[in-house]
Amino acid sequence: MLRAGAPDDGSEWVFAESGYLLLYALLGGSAQRTASVIPMYEALFDMKKYFITDSAILNPTRRRCNMKSMIRVRISAADVHYGGNLVDGAKMLQLFGDVATELLIRRDGDEGLFVAYDSVEFKAPVYAGDYIEAVGEIVSEGNTSRKMKFEARKVIVPRYDLSESACDMLDEPIVVCIASGTCVTPKDKQRKG
Numbered sequence: 001m002l003r004a005g006a007p008d009d010g011s012e013w014v015f016a017e018s019g020y021l022l023l024y025a026l027l028g029g030s031a032q033r034t035a036s037v038i039p040m041y042e043a044l045f046d047m048k049k050y051f052i053t054d055s056a057i058l059n060p061t062r063r064r065c066n067m068k069s070m071i072r073v074r075i076s077a078a079d080v081h082y083g084g085n086l087v088d089g090a091k092m093l094q095l096f097g098d099v100a101t102e103l104l105i106r107r108d109g110d111e112g113l114f115v116a117y118d119s120v121e122f123k124a125p126v127y128a129g130d131y132i133e134a135v136g137e138i139v140s141e142g143n144t145s146r147k148m149k150f151e152a153r154k155v156i157v158p159r160y161d162l163s164e165s166a167c168d169m170l171d172e173p174i175v176v177c178i179a180s181g182t183c184v185t186p187k188d189k190q191r192k193g
């Protein structure tokens with residue numbers, strides 16, 4: 001049974017996922033035929049950037065969990081902590097915490113708790129004025145645990161070299177941080193089974 005992403009995942013995701021499902025329907029419900037045209041579809045609409053993993057149609061793990069969330073925020077001058085306008089890496093973990101909370105609310109109807117990160121990598125510096133998209137996905141579930149993957153990427157940057165208010169929308173987002181971790185929703189708090 002195929003499921004599209006949750007309807008309020010973010011318009012790009014819904015658009016991309018709807019496209020996959022439309023292709024799947026047009027190609028007679030064949031995952032194999034859909035798989036063969038997906039690279040063309042992704043290249044045409046530049047869809048790859050909206051996904052951490054492949055389409056739910058092709059990825060059984062995502063088909064089971066298929067739970068994603070995204071927030072986009074502007075990093076303020078108040079977040080600067082180091083020389084050269086550099087922002088504390090913990091700010092990215094704060095964003096992932098909010099993404100995780102939303103994922104748990106969707107999944108369990110409860111905020112749950114973050115129990116552990118098993119990996120965090122800071123890939124590029126973040127500065128005041130950057131727009132950051134933080135995305136997350138539940139990749140597997142235990143009894144009370146929900147394992148998640150996260151990615152933060154820079155989508156808009158200030159261009160102080162041009163003027164104090166100039167900014168660029170990046171053609172290719174810059175990945176600034178990736179992480180994976182586990183959250184827990186205690187059994188008695190789970191409201192969705």
Ligand SMILES: CC(C)(COP(=O)(O)OP(=O)(O)OC[C@H]1O[C@@H](n2cnc3c(N)ncnc32)[C@H](O)[C@@H]1OP(=O)(O)O)[C@@H](O)C(=O)NCCC(=O)NCCS
Nearest residue numbers: 097112113114115116141142143144145146182183184186
């Ligand atoms: C999260 C918390 C409630 C878990 O307590 P608990 O339920 O007694 O913990 P348990 O040892 O029974 O483990 C619960 C689940 O988490 C998993 N888990 C525990 N520690 C883990 C770790 N370090 N990494 C991955 N998974 C872990 C267990 O395998 C278990 O999974 P399962 O239920 O799917 O089998 C408790 O540790 C806590 O309150 N921590 C503080 C949370 C917090 O304040 N976070 C920051 C703000 S969100």
